[in-house]
Amino acid sequence: MPADDMRDPEGLMAPEDYARSRAVFWGGAAVLFTDALGRVLVLDPAYRPGKLLLPGGGVDQAERPSAAAVREVSEELGLSVAVGQLLAVDWVSRGNPEFGKVYGFPGETVSIWDGGLLEESDIAQIRLPEHEITSFHFLPPAQAARRMRPIERRRMLAALRARIDRAGPAVLEDGETVGLGQALQRWDVVPRIATGYQDIAWHPAMEPAAGLPVKQAWVWAFDPLGRVVVLVDPRDGHIVLPGGTVEMDDNGPKAAALREAAEEAALRLHDAAYLGYLLDPDGAVYGPGTGANARARYIARIDSLGPAAPDVATGITYGRLLVSPAQASELLGLGCAGAEQAEYAARTAAARWGIPLSPPQAAIEIPHTGMAALLP
Structure with missing residues (x-):
C-alpha cells in the first residue's frame, strides 16, 4: 500500500x-x-x-x-x-x-x-x-x-x-x-561469422576472369520498400541469401540463382541483373581441393513469394524474412566485403528501379502461406 x-x-x-x-x-x-x-x-x-x-x-x-x-x-x-x-x-x-x-x-x-x-x-x-x-x-x-x-x-x-x-x-x-x-x-536467429569470407575481395560490376569457374550464385531480392529476402536455416538459426550451387543443367549462374531462389524460398523474381562477384582465390570457402573460383551475386525484384515448402535438395523448409540490406550484411557475417556488397546492391537497385534505400528496421516474417505480388 x-x-x-x-x-x-x-x-x-x-x-x-x-x-x-x-x-x-x-x-x-x-x-x-x-x-x-x-x-x-x-x-x-x-x-x-x-x-x-x-x-x-x-x-x-x-x-x-x-x-x-x-x-x-x-x-x-x-x-x-x-x-x-x-x-x-x-x-x-x-x-x-x-x-x-x-x-x-x-x-x-x-x-x-x-x-x-x-x-x-x-x-x-x-x-x-x-x-x-x-x-x-x-x-x-x-x-x-x-x-x-x-x-x-x-x-x-x-x-x-x-x-x-x-x-x-x-x-x-x-x-x-x-x-x-x-x-x-x-526464429532463434544466430548472427554468423561466415568462415573464410573475412579475407576475400568483392568485385562490383566486374565479370570473373576467363577460365575462373563460378561455383555458386546468390541473389539480393528486393521488395518495393528496399528490403531484401533472407532465409533462416532452422537447424542452426543461421541466415543465408537465396541461391546456391551452379549445377551442370543450369543455363549459367543467373539461372542457378533464380532456380535456387524458387526452390528454397518459393521466390518469383523479375528483372534479375548481374551485380558482381566474390573471389575465392584458393577454394577455402567452397571446399578443400576446389581451387580458385568465383561466387556471383545478382539483384532482382520480387514478383511474389509462394507458400513455404521443403527445399528439393535438402528437405529443409527455411524461414523467410524481409530486412534492410545493411541488416542482411550483419546477419550474414561476410565481413567488410559483405557490407560493401550490401551497400552496392541497395544503391544499384535504387539507381536501376527507383527503389528507396531501406533504413534498418524490425525484421518482417513472410507468412508461411506466402505473399501476393509485391510489384504494382
Whole structure:
C-alpha cells in the first residue's frame, strides 16, 4: 500500500503486510560489445572456469542499472565507456536451476546494454582485474553461446538480435522470450561469422576472369520498400541469401540463382541483373581441393513469394524474412566485403528501379502461406 494512498484503510492490507507481499529481487547489468567482424566479447571468470560471461555484474543498492553496467566495465575491462541502448531485460525467478547456487538469491532482473563496437585501440587498452577475470575472447556468436550457461546464452543471443533488429529491447523471463517476440527472436536467429569470407575481395560490376569457374550464385531480392529476402536455416538459426550451387543443367549462374531462389524460398523474381562477384582465390570457402573460383551475386525484384515448402535438395523448409540490406550484411557475417556488397546492391537497385534505400528496421516474417505480388 503506497504511503500516500488516502483511501479508507478498511479492507486494505496493513503497510507491513503489503511490504512483505511484494517480490524482492536483486539487479544485474551486463554489456554487449562486438569487434569489427561481429564477434562478441566474453570473459572467462576465475570463479566460474569454463563458463564464459558478458562483462557485467550486480547492481548495488541505490545504483541505476545503466550506471552499474558502466562501473562493471571499468572494473572488469579497465575501459571507460558510455552504454547505449537497452537491448534486453531478463526476469530470473527465485530457485531457477540454471542460475546456480548463490546464497540468499531471491530472483533477479538482469539488463543487457549495448556497448557498441570496440576498435583495435580500445581492445589494446583492456586491463583485466587480477584473480577475478583470467582472460577475454572475441568469439563468433554461435561459438560464444556454446561456452555459456544456457540461460546466459539465450540472453546474449536475444540482446544481439535486438541490436540488429532495432525494434526495442527483448523481454525475457528465465532467459525465454515473453510472448511472440520479434521475428529474429521467434526464429532463434544466430548472427554468423561466415568462415573464410573475412579475407576475400568483392568485385562490383566486374565479370570473373576467363577460365575462373563460378561455383555458386546468390541473389539480393528486393521488395518495393528496399528490403531484401533472407532465409533462416532452422537447424542452426543461421541466415543465408537465396541461391546456391551452379549445377551442370543450369543455363549459367543467373539461372542457378533464380532456380535456387524458387526452390528454397518459393521466390518469383523479375528483372534479375548481374551485380558482381566474390573471389575465392584458393577454394577455402567452397571446399578443400576446389581451387580458385568465383561466387556471383545478382539483384532482382520480387514478383511474389509462394507458400513455404521443403527445399528439393535438402528437405529443409527455411524461414523467410524481409530486412534492410545493411541488416542482411550483419546477419550474414561476410565481413567488410559483405557490407560493401550490401551497400552496392541497395544503391544499384535504387539507381536501376527507383527503389528507396531501406533504413534498418524490425525484421518482417513472410507468412508461411506466402505473399501476393509485391510489384504494382
